[in-house]
Amino acid sequence: MLLGAIEAGGTKFICAVADKNLQLLERISLPTTTPTETLAAVFAFFEPHQLDALAIGSFGPIDVNEVSPTYGSILATPKIAWQQFDLLGTLKRHFQIPIAFTTDVNAAAFGELKRGAAxxxxxxxxxxxxxxxxxxxxxxxxxxxxxxxxxxxxxxxxxxxxxxxxxxxxxxxxxxxxxxxxxxxxxxxxxxxxxxxxxxxxxxxxxxxxxxxxxxxxxxxxxxxxxxxxxxxxxxxxxxxxxxxxxxxxxxxxxxxxxxxxxxxxELGDDAGITGALLLAKETLV
The missing domain is CATH 3.30.420.40 (ATPase, nucleotide binding domain)
Known part of the structure; x- marks a missing residue:
């Protein structure tokens, strides 16, 4: 089993691949530019890996309401190129695997609950x-x-x-x-x-x-x-x-x-978000 995680920040995207025990296999930090450029680099990073599931913790605000017509989109962000961008939909079309979607801070909270201070x-x-x-x-x-x-x-x-x-x-x-x-x-x-x-x-x-x-x-x-x-x-x-x-x-x-x-x-410091995202990816397969 291979798990993928993306911590999507306003200045950088951190991407990671881990095994089922969350043992980190590869990790990279990519600059956040335009959606086209950034996601091309994200796809290239994950291409050598046959992922079973993926999770993303994104900067926001984002639409996390699954019944909303804009579910999975980044909303009124100051980063103009990303406004109303369908981030989850774009990832789903590319990977066609289970994908968890939440905010970067929710992912960090989940990481701290399972592996950190809580x-x-x-x-x-x-x-x-x-x-x-x-x-x-x-x-x-x-x-x-x-x-x-x-x-x-x-x-x-x-x-x-x-x-x-x-x-x-x-x-x-x-x-x-x-x-x-x-x-x-x-x-x-x-x-x-x-x-x-x-x-x-x-x-x-x-x-x-x-x-x-x-x-x-x-x-x-x-x-x-x-x-x-x-x-x-x-x-x-x-x-x-x-x-x-x-x-x-x-x-x-x-x-x-x-x-x-x-x-x-x-306790997890700067690794809280990516750890939480990997855990959320694993949960999509339970």
């Missing part, structure tokens, strides 16, 4: 905080989809008492992404997050917003674990601050697991 659990939330903020959810071992997929980076949050920043989200201004993504930190303090020292006030503000998000996800979904990934979350000083604010904001209303085991950094 292994042994049946539910988790995965939130990536970087250039943007996106979230994926697994409940009862199944990806969470409704008429669409979760857009967890665009929840509304209240401002930190010391933060008058208007936000950078072009749709909502001061939603979570508008206040807490990497570009928001850079715009607020006029320097990249990676250059700010651990004691900088930015991290207290950042932790306050992320704690609000975690409280909201806890109250609506009750996941067994909330896992954070992305470049911003590599700052270890965020976690004690975030747990402090979470505890303060929750105010004893809901009992959660110990916060040092509940609000955690991802």
């Amino acid at each position: 292994r042994g659990k049946h539910s988790c939330v995965y939130l990536t905080v970087g250039t943007g903020i996106g979230g994926g959810v697994v409940m009862n071992d199944q990806l969470l989809h409704g008429f669409s997929h979760p857009e967890m980076g665009h929840i509304l949050v209240k401002h930190h008492p010391d933060d008058a920043f208007a936000g950078v989200c072009p749709y909502h201004g001061d939603c979570l992404e508008g206040l807490a993504a990497g570009p928001a930190i850079a715009a607020r303090f006029q320097q990249a997050a990676t250059t700010l020292p651990p004691e900088h006030e930015a991290w207290d503000i950042e932790a306050f917003y992320l704690a609000q998000a975690a409280v909201n996800y806890t109250l609506t979904l009750s996941p067994e674990k909330i896992i954070f990934g992305g470049g911003v979350m590599k700052q270890s000083q965020l976690y004690p601050k975030m747990r402090h604010y979470f505890n303060e904001l929750m105010n004893g209303y809901v009992n959660t697991p110990p916060l040092d085991q509940y609000l955690v950094y991802c």
